[in-house]
Amino acid sequence: MTNLRARDLMTPDVVTVPPETPVLAMARLLAERGISAVPVVDANGTAVGVVTEADLIRRLAGEADRPAGWLASLFGNQERDAERYARTHGVTAKDVMTSDVVAVDPDTLASQVAHLMEDRGIRRVLVTQDGRLKGIVSRADLLRALVSPPAEGGELSDDRIRRAVMAAMKKEPWADTFYTMVDVKDGVVEFHGFSRSAAVQRGLRVLAENVPGVKGVVDNTQPMPAYLFATA
Structure with a gap:
């Protein structure tokens, strides 16, 4: 540090x-x-x-x-x-x-x-x-x-990219930061957990692609179970 x-x-x-x-x-x-x-x-x-x-x-x-x-x-x-x-x-x-x-x-x-x-x-x-x-x-x-180790070669660190993606998600009311988790490996953003719809999945992909330093997006989310909709 x-x-x-x-x-x-x-x-x-x-x-x-x-x-x-x-x-x-x-x-x-x-x-x-x-x-x-x-x-x-x-x-x-x-x-x-x-x-x-x-x-x-x-x-x-x-x-x-x-x-x-x-x-x-x-x-x-x-x-x-x-x-x-x-x-x-x-x-x-x-x-x-x-x-x-x-x-x-x-x-x-x-x-x-x-x-x-x-x-x-x-x-x-x-x-x-x-x-x-x-x-x-x-x-x-x-x-x-x-x-988190510092990035080499002037590239943005995975942790900084992750925080930028999370900050962008918190600004969008449709993005669920409780049931959808974010991980970043070598500049590739991975979404895990649950998502409400295909439209939300598409929105998350576009959101992540607009964050500087992101090299790719992988969506590993699954449709949100019906019992979670009642509490979400």
Whole structure:
């Protein structure tokens, strides 16, 4: 992992939301996509914050807060209490998001990213260039880099291709990342598990073929059993 940089680790094509996105819509987004955080970007594509599961839980927990008694209010911190009230009662991303964005540029070394996560006690960092969001690096990305050998000859690693395919699938509502698994060997994408229809299989093939570095696609999926349709 010595020569790896943020651009080699990051998940590109990150799902983002504008500052005006309702809280409930973000909660559904995280649940449906199976992600734990979503960056907030303005109209210019500049990252202005991040909404995490913890932020949404804090928002939901805030609904049960009771008004402070008069004695507690005498010793309270008005600025801190006002900030907490806004984050626990806000209805849009700009109110509940963590605005202290921790970001790195694409050329930041993987070791520096790891130290930053450790020092700040965070689970992810944004990758930005001139303020614009380029991707996101999570702890899971760092762990995968430790167990995946770097690519040779300037080619994209199989792990990076796999993450790019998974990121593209998560952006498409018809692509099932729960029942359909992705593997990459020598640049060839292999789909395993179940698929809902021939149309979905065709869509997955085209999706994978559009990912840079993909040399071929092999579909090993099987038709989804009827009993799974009831729970899917």
